Amino acid sequence: MRQAQDRLGLRLVLLVALVGFAAGAAAQLDQHHALNDVPCQACHGAAEPPTAVATEQCLGCHGPLEDLGALTEKVSPTNPHSTPHGATFAECDLCHRVHGPSENFCAQCHDFKFTVP
Template sequence: MNKFILQNILLAMALTVFANGAIAADKSLGNTHKAAGVECSDCHETKPPQAVPMFKCLECHDTKDLAETTKNVMPTNPHENRHFSTETDCTYCHNQHKASENYCGSCHLRFDFVVP
C-alpha cells in the first residue's frame, strides 16, 4: 500500500512540473512570433542555435516607438528608463522560450509591470 501511495505522489509531482512548463511555454513570446510567421532561423542564425543578440530584435522592433507606446505606463515607462534610456536589452524582460519576467521588479518592488 505504501509503495502505491509513493508512486501516486511521484506521478502527481511529475505532472505538476510538466504542467508548469507547458504554462510557461504558452506565456512566451515564441508563440507570438510563430503566429506572425517568424521562423526560428530568422533570429537564430547559427546551428546549434545560440542566444539572440539585441540587434536582431531591433531589425523588427524600434525602441523609440516602444517607448512612445508605453509612455503612459505607471509608475514609469519601462522602455525609457534612467538606467538604459531606450536601449535596455530586450531579453532582460522578454523571453522566447520561457515566461517573460519583470526585470525592473527585482530592485523596484512597486514596478509591477505585466510583461508579454
C-alpha cells in the same frame, strides 16, 4: 513605404499583445512569433545549435527603442522602455523571454508592477 507599413503592423501586433497579456492571457513569445510567420531562422540564423539573440536583432523588427518607448509611454508608474540607467538596462532579454516565461527585471529594485509580455 512598404517597410513603414510593416513596422506599423508590427507595432499594432505588439500593442494587441500588450493588451492581451495585461488581460492575463499567457502564451510564450515563440508561439506568438510563429503565429505571425516569423520562423526560428529569422532570429537565430542558421547556426546550430542556435545562439542567443542580441538586442539589435530584436530591434531590427521591433525597434528602434524610442518607438517602443512611445508605445508604452502611458504605462504606470513609469515607462518600462525608457530607463535612466542607460542602454545596458534596455537589453530586451532582461525582461522578455521568447522560449520561457518573461520577467519583470525592474522589480528586483523597484515596486513597478509591470506585466511583461
